[in-house]
Amino acid sequence: MIKCNTKDLLDLEKTIARDVFDGAEFPWEVLPKIKDFVVKLGESLDPEKFDNPQENVWIAKSAKVFPSAYIAGPCIIDENAEVRHCAFIRGSAIVGKNAVVGNSVELKNCILFDNVQVPHYNYVGDSVLGYKAHLGAGTLTSNVKSDKTNVVVKHAATKTAMETGLRKFGAIVGDNTEVGCNTVLCPGTVLGRECIVYPVSRVRGFVDSRRIFKDAEHIIERK
Numbered sequence: 770m771i772k773c774n775t776k777d778l779l780d781l782e783k784t785i786a787r788d789v790f791d792g793a794e795f796p797w798e799v800l801p802k803i804k805d806f807v808v809k810l811g812e813s814l815d816p817e818k819f820d821n822p823q824e825n826v827w828i829a830k831s832a833k834v835f836p837s838a839y840i841a842g843p844c845i846i847d848e849n850a851e852v853r854h855c856a857f858i859r860g861s862a863i864v865g866k867n868a869v870v871g872n873s874v875e876l877k878n879c880i881l882f883d884n885v886q887v888p889h890y891n892y893v894g895d896s897v898l899g900y901k902a903h904l905g906a907g908t909l910t911s912n913v914k915s916d917k918t919n920v921v922v923k924h925a926a927t928k929t930a931m932e933t934g935l936r937k938f939g940a941i942v943g944d945n946t947e948v949g950c951n952t953v954l955c956p957g958t959v960l961g962r963e964c965i966v967y968p969v970s971r972v973r974g975f976v977d978s979r980r981i982f983k984d985a986e987h988i989i990e991r992k
Contacts, residue, residue: 772977773959775790778962778978780899785810795933796897804861807842807862811827829848832848838852838853839856840858844864847865850865850866853872854872862881865884865885869886869887878894886902902946902947905947911939921933923957928974943961945962952972953972955971955974958974958975960976961980964978964980
């Protein structure tokens with residue numbers, strides 16, 4: 770059995786999106802719910818703390834959004850987040866407190882927990898990034914298989930497989946996990962908490978928490 774339950778990967782106290790995970794045994798189960806959830810949550814936000822500059826877009830007054838950033842709804846930018854030059858947020862996205870969305874980063878149908886950093890040339894689609902997760906420059910989540918079939922999560926070590934029922938599913942990145950520069954997270958990648966992924970890696974399947982991923986044949990326990 771692949772042990773990648775929501776509670777094992779993510780601290781739900783570290784996101785404004787906690788309620789969308791209610792009843793979700795596995796974190797990818799929330800992906801089809803993000804769009805509607807963002808709209809519902811946004812409408813309940815305190816107007817003393819959040820601006821509503823356009824339909825279904827809510828930006829915390831304490832957040833910093835550079836003029837060249839593009840933000841489509843539905844979207845929530847939480848308190849003290851920073852959205853830098855030429856970021857492209859396509860909608861159905863939540864950017865957590867103190868998070869950084871950097872130059873030329875593209876977001877689509879995703880949840881970034883508090884303190885997440887995606888600072889340079891990243892693509893995050895149909896994905897969830899846990900508290901303090903960090904993607905190095907150029908790291909991408911690939912969210913659709915080349916044959917367009919549904920995504921299956923496979924344990925990187927045992928090859929045990931789990932059907933997700935989703936055609937679009939990028940990655941789940943656990944709390945405090947560091948992903949090195951220019952890495953591709955293949956569809957259905959699930960990284961446990963406190964993992965380290967070497968730069969220029971191709972990661973596929975579920976990697977247990979506290980592991981160092983050098984390549985598919987060299988996944989070692991983090992001391």
